Amino acid sequence: MVFEILLIAFATVTLLQFLYYIVFFGRFSFAKKHEAKTKKIPISVIVCAKNEAENVKKFVPLLLEQNYPDYEVVLIDDASSDETRELFEYFEKQNTKVKLVKVDNNEAFWGNKKYALTLGIKAAKNEYLLFTDGDCYPNSNNWITEMTAHLTMHKTIVLGYGAYEKVKNSFLNKIIRFETLLTATQYFAWAKMGQPYMGVGRNLAYKKEEFFKVRGFMDHMKIRSGDDDLFINQAANKQNTTICFSEDSFTYSEPRKTFKEWFNQKRRHVSTAKHYKAFDKFQLGLFFFTQISFFLLAVILLAFQYQWMIVLPIVVFRYIFTWLSLGFAAGKLKEKDVMYWFPFIEIFLIFTQLNVFITNIFSKPVHWK
The missing domain is CATH 3.90.550.10 (Spore Coat Polysaccharide Biosynthesis Protein SpsA; Chain A)
Known part of the structure; x- marks a missing residue:
């Protein structure tokens, strides 16, 4: 029963990701x-x-x-x-x-x-x-x-x-x-x-x-x-x-030039975003939630080999549409080379951002001096 719920949640999260990358981001990527x-x-x-x-x-x-x-x-x-x-x-x-x-x-x-x-x-x-x-x-x-x-x-x-x-x-x-x-x-x-x-x-x-x-x-x-x-x-x-x-x-x-400098920069950006309008905070928060949920649910379901013949194609499908959307955007913005490393960078970025959220709870970032 638990794994059935996790599978439904996984499919739902993937659908939301599809809406973000193809329907929403596609307005720019494919424009x-x-x-x-x-x-x-x-x-x-x-x-x-x-x-x-x-x-x-x-x-x-x-x-x-x-x-x-x-x-x-x-x-x-x-x-x-x-x-x-x-x-x-x-x-x-x-x-x-x-x-x-x-x-x-x-x-x-x-x-x-x-x-x-x-x-x-x-x-x-x-x-x-x-x-x-x-x-x-x-x-x-x-x-x-x-x-x-x-x-x-x-x-x-x-x-x-x-x-x-x-x-x-x-x-x-x-x-x-x-x-x-x-x-x-x-x-x-x-x-x-x-x-x-x-x-x-x-x-x-x-x-x-x-x-x-x-x-x-x-x-x-x-x-x-x-x-x-x-x-x-x-x-x-x-x-x-x-x-x-x-x-x-x-x-x-x-x-x-260093991870520490970039991490502190991200802390400033994230601390600013909390002052956005309610809808903007909601859509950005939902996007991040679907990103991290996709990876966590995929790992759990595949680790226990639950319906892997369904889960694996969903994972592949998700990577195809995200690569397609960001690939077209990268072409417009002359950043194509980063897409070769996309899966690794995305995972690293998601968990770095989670670290930023947690760090900002306990201390304030340093701003323009």
Whole structure:
């Protein structure tokens, strides 16, 4: 009787996974690329950096070489203790496109990136804003062109893809890029279904009006993280949000080099997600539940060889449709190589995420300093 219940539960979980991967994620995975008409909207590129001297030295020049007729680059130094501010001052003197915003330590908002970003947004002269981070660089000099092409009178929020660099012979790098692929597949798909719930500050565009419409970051200012996903969770909706995933629109950043660094990064992301809207928390929680339940139930049923002639085909079927869905998404986002390791990475990622949940219960993650 117990094993019959477990088998029914296993089949149900697999069905839910099919709905997620094929019906929901498929809205992005199997979607045709939408060619948007190039525009010449005046744009303010906003970069917030804290102690990123080495990165901004390399990446700010790439922002100033963009093939776009009308834009400024707002560089925000968030009370850096290294040479970041001096470099920003140099770029401001050398190029009329650059506007520098200096943020000093504020006791009420110390260490809060949202405070620094708010000052930068207010200083931007243009109505349309394009965001990236100090440790990121655009994949091409058409980055601004590609992202702004999707802005319209009604679509005033554009979710882009923030990728990580590939590192040869690094399994951790494949894990990081697979997680980034899976996360992007999810938020792109839900946005296409009219239920946008997050975006990434490494590559995000929106109209200044959307920022002030929800009082900026005020409703979650005390939460150190979430300048990107909590804002999108609050401001984005079916009418005002669209996505951009052309290769020239990608941004790249250097991934974490050690498991500890990446684990701590994941802890910050997970702690932020608990502040999402109720439906978004539910669908993300249900997805994770079906993932871990599938593996646990499959192991139990196969270990006891209960109806293995039914269980095994279900397992194979599940891997076929997940590989198919994520494979098409990986093709769009230029991450195909991680799919060769998909089964191993997925299992590792699921139980790492479980570890993150448990760890966050007993201690708080460290945020932007």
